Amino acid sequence: MSKYLDKSIIELNELLKTKKITPLDLVEEAFTKIEQEKELNAFITLNKEEALKEAKELENLEVDNLLFGIPIAIKDNILTKDLRTTCASHMLENFIPIYDATVIEKIKEKHMIIIGKTNMDEFAMGSSSRTSYFGAPHNPWNKEKISGGSSGGSAVAISARLLPLALGSDTGGSIRQPASYCGIVGMKPTYGRISRYGVVAFASSLDQVGPMTRNVYENALLLNSLVGRDEKDLTSSKKEPEDFTRKIGQDICKMKIAIPNYFMSDIVTEEIRDKIKEVIQLLEQKGAIVDYVDIAYLENAVTLYQIIAMGEASSNLARFDGIRYGHSKENPKDIDDVYYGSREEGFGEEVKRRIMVGSYILSGDNAKKYYDKALSIRSDIRTSFLKTFEEYDLIIGPTTTTTAYDLTEPTDPVKTFFDDVLVIPVNMAGLPGLNIPVAFSKEQMPIGLHIIGKPFDESTIYQLASFIEKELNLNLNPKGSDEDE
Amino acid sequence: MSNYIPTIGIEVHVELKTNSKIFSSSKNGYGMGANTLTNVIDLGYPGTLPTVNEEVINIAIKAATVLHCKIRKMMHFDRKNYFYPDNSKNYQITQSRTPIGYDGYIEIELNGTKKMIEIEEIHIEEDTCKSAHRKNITLLDFNRAGVPLIEIVTKPCIASAEEAKLYIEKLRETLLYANISDCKIEEGSMRCDANVSLRKEESDPYGTKVEIKNIGSISNVKLSIEKEIIRQQKLYENHETFQEQTRRFDSKLNDTVLMRIKETGNDYRYFPEPDIPYLYLTDEQIEEVQKTIPILPDERRKLYEERKMSKVNIEKLIAHPELSDFLNQYLETSIDFQIASNLLLGDISSYLNKENKLLKETKLTKEKFTEIVEKTSNRTLTSKNIKELLTDILEKDQTISELIKEKNISNITDDHILKEIIQQVLENNPESVKDYLDGHDRALKYLMGQIMKETKGSADPLLATTILKEELSLKK
Structure with missing residues (x-):
């Protein structure tokens, strides 16, 4: 069935350059696959007409970079001009942005072709994509299972090989956790690496966009095209762009790797711990030095995250008031009815819950008691990570405590946060972190390794990840081998 | 009135004269078509982020300097959260915890005595949009949304309406001179709120506070505070209690009018603005700005x-x-x-x-x-x-x-020429000469007039008077 899209980006680039295929071939194949796998519910909005038009236009242009003409999926909280952006919410069900996010401008500069907007938890609030107004996406490894979230749609699209590239966003694990559940590579870069301008804010001090791909090299390649200082985002870093693929293929002998004891404690299933231990053994065999360490405050990260993320979210989502854009209650009685009515109707349960908790957290003396305190312990978490990095190049552990669970499993709003207990500390410390699939459970569900790097040291993460990828050589196509078609 | 002591504190908002808005590149202008000076940032569009206009920081440094404030070198912005249609994000970006200037003063002179009006703080914030109410709809003009403001807050150290007026006058004059704002109260580029309370003795705790909002002119600052003091005093004398409230001055009624009772503990859920990193001012930057103060x-x-x-x-x-x-x-x-x-x-x-x-x-x-x-x-x-x-x-x-x-102006500053003309005038007006010698000073004025007529006004008056008197004395 698959003609080209299972091939690597390098192969596709060669075919495009030699005019053996055109971008239109890739775009048409992507839409065919999406149609065939419709029940995965990976997309909220398809950009069919525009994508086909763009693909045709590209035929007249020189293939000037590796990502030229490659189909890409965009998480639906990243603003795309003239293409509906819903945040998976009734509130923005009919919202057509009038500008492109900075990352979208960059993607268009490289002539990648935007295929559509992917499903997610409403306003990125959730960890199974089940809070989506448009229904949950399904895990391609087992359609009864969750995709994870909040970037569930992007993870599903890549895992099911609907297309090779996707963008996600990660506030408290929302790229890495679904990447782990779906068996793909997902990177949350260092806070500030990628501009947040045009990304609908959930928790401003934590949000970060990142690449989601089938393999490590393509992940680094996509990251290359996304980074750089943006004068429109004061929190974006002034670091010069660099080639994140440059350490790929380098030896990992003498690399110093730390594993926090907490990450391998009984909060993680035994099955996952065993698989991670196998990876550790492999690394040691190959000459890496792996030590178990203690990192202070890791166990507090989820609580701190709840305070900071919900506090900021309650303020960020205040702008959805039914006045200038988004859902607005019909025939309101007065201004209060516009506010209460539009927000009551427009937001889903989880979003409302978080706005309420967040408002409470910032109320009166609570701001000092909770929010300020959380900020201060958060900086302690960062400090304790940085201390570990004085001696180690990388920190690793499992990405998730379990594999993807059943879609029918009841949602417990508090327990949900603990799906992200291993990934949240990385957001709190503003560090880069990546998921790479390293094994499968007895149920044939993917298990991921979490690799955490020093601030702005994404390239060393890619070095280790690609080494492991090559050593393990897993088949990550849920339908069989990529080459088998 | 003598048995109650007023305590007054004043908050003034002034719009800064910048080219662009504080957190976006939209033009900062007045009197343009509604919503023509706006962009996605001013409208609080999803995904937008604020940038900081350096010009605003520099003008605020200038304001802090001319009001003798200490300048905070490490500061951040805060979000003030509240729902209101004129507030596009439903939070205002302001400075709550780290105002750029603090502990300043302005000197006024009251009946020859100098007094310091202490300034608690100066902070930077964004203006809201303008709403216009028409029957049962409200129209919003976002041209003003994001216009840079500084708010100048005094300590409760003003003792009378007259002092309040002098303070505002002096503040306005200083801000105008330092080219900080055009301070046009009628156009809203300067807005005053006064907090007024009364107590019996200096040692008593402050009385219940009443805020008079948006006073429309400097003379009304004095008038409204005077009226408010009288109003509160009457209430106290009648042993009536009242709640903290916001009032406005109605110049037709010539008195303050209730707007709303203040709800207990306004909860703005302040927290540090996460979209704007801390700002660090350097001594060089501050000195550079201070050099530009006239x-x-x-x-x-x-x-x-x-x-x-x-x-x-x-x-x-x-x-x-x-x-x-x-x-x-x-x-x-x-x-x-x-x-x-x-x-x-x-x-x-x-x-x-x-x-x-x-x-x-x-x-x-x-x-x-x-x-x-x-x-x-x-x-x-x-x-x-x-x-x-x-x-x-x-x-x-x-x-x-x-x-x-x-x-062709040739002034007759030459004694001789002037003397000749004057002698001629005296000859032609013997009656007036006689009048003068008889003691009628009026005649002198008449003669001067004739001299001016003769010289077509080009005679130096002082010189002419001297010569005229000399010539007249010779006639005695």
Whole structure:
């Protein structure tokens, strides 16, 4: 069935350059696959007409970079001009942005072709994509299972090989956790690496966009095209762009790797711990030095995250008031009815819950008691990570405590946060972190390794990840081998 | 009134004169078509982020300096969360915890006694949009949304309505001079709120606070506070209690009117703005800004007094910054400041008013002005000459001497010529001479008039009077 899209980006680039295929071939194949796998519910909005038009236009242009003409999926909280952006919410069900996010401008500069907007938890609030107004996406490894979230749609699209590239966003694990559940590579870069301008804010001090791909090299390649200082985002870093693929293929002998004891404690299933231990053994065999360490405050990260993320979210989502854009209650009685009515109707349960908790957290003396305190312990978490990095190049552990669970499993709003207990500390410390699939459970569900790097040291993460990828050589196509078609 | 002590604190918002808005690149302007000076940031569009206009920070440094505040070198912004249609994000970006300036003062003079009005803090924030209510709809104009503001808050240290008025006047004058804001209360670029409470004794705790919002003019600052003090006093005298509240001044009713009772503990859920990193001011930046501050009014008053300018002229000149700035070019010279200020405030001001021009739009140069001041001092030119010449001086490039020649002005400062004319006048008016000698001083004025008529006004009046008196005394 698959003609080209299972091939690597390098192969596709060669075919495009030699005019053996055109971008239109890739775009048409992507839409065919999406149609065939419709029940995965990976997309909220398809950009069919525009994508086909763009693909045709590209035929007249020189293939000037590796990502030229490659189909890409965009998480639906990243603003795309003239293409509906819903945040998976009734509130923005009919919202057509009038500008492109900075990352979208960059993607268009490289002539990648935007295929559509992917499903997610409403306003990125959730960890199974089940809070989506448009229904949950399904895990391609087992359609009864969750995709994870909040970037569930992007993870599903890549895992099911609907297309090779996707963008996600990660506030408290929302790229890495679904990447782990779906068996793909997902990177949350260092806070500030990628501009947040045009990304609908959930928790401003934590949000970060990142690449989601089938393999490590393509992940680094996509990251290359996304980074750089943006004068429109004061929190974006002034670091010069660099080639994140440059350490790929380098030896990992003498690399110093730390594993926090907490990450391998009984909060993680035994099955996952065993698989991670196998990876550790492999690394040691190959000459890496792996030590178990203690990192202070890791166990507090989820609580701190709840305070900071919900506090900021309650303020960020205040702008959805039914006045200038988004859902607005019909025939309101007065201004209060516009506010209460539009927000009551427009937001889903989880979003409302978080706005309420967040408002409470910032109320009166609570701001000092909770929010300020959380900020201060958060900086302690960062400090304790940085201390570990004085001696180690990388920190690793499992990405998730379990594999993807059943879609029918009841949602417990508090327990949900603990799906992200291993990934949240990385957001709190503003560090880069990546998921790479390293094994499968007895149920044939993917298990991921979490690799955490020093601030702005994404390239060393890619070095280790690609080494492991090559050593393990897993088949990550849920339908069989990529080459088998 | 004597048995209650008022405590007054004043909050003033002023719009800063910047090219663009505080957190976006939209133009900062007034009087344009509704919603023409806006972009996605001003409208609080999803995904937008604020940037910080460096110009705003610099002007705020200037404001903190001229109000004698300490300047905070490490600061951040905060979000003030509240739902209101004029607030596009439903939070306002302001400075709650780290105001740029604090612990300052302004000096006022009340009946010859100087008093410091202490300034608690100056902080930077964004303005809201403007709402216009029409029957049952409200229209929103976001041109003003994101216009930079500074808020200047005094300590509760103002003791009377008169002091409040003097404070506002002095504040306005200072901000105008430092080119911080145009301070137009009618256009809303300066807005005053006053907090007023009464108590019996200095040792008593403060009484219940009433805020008078958005007072529309400086004279109303005084009036509204006076009325509010009387109103509260009556309530106390009748043993009535009242709640903390917000009122406004109604100039038709000539009294304050209730707007709303303050809800207990307004909860704005302040927290540090995560989209804007901490700002660090350097000593160099602060010094650089401070260098651009012109001489302030009080310093000018001192300089003019030293140069023997009349009090009336000093105040008039201070009220016209452009004229005062012009005159300050001569601080290092020895020209007569009284004469110079007379010229500026007299004929030159009338010309500017009539033509609706600024001084800098005329052809008056530093050299030309020096010349007319000097020629006036040594009486080469009379005030009549000035009137004759002024339009040309201000509109033409020629030098004063060229203009005098062209206008054919030859002043009779020559004793001999004048003497001859005067003798002729006396001969022609024997009646008046007789009247004068009989003790009727009126006759002197008449004779002077005849001399002026004869000389077509070009006689130096002082000289003419002297000669006339001499000639008359010879007739005794």
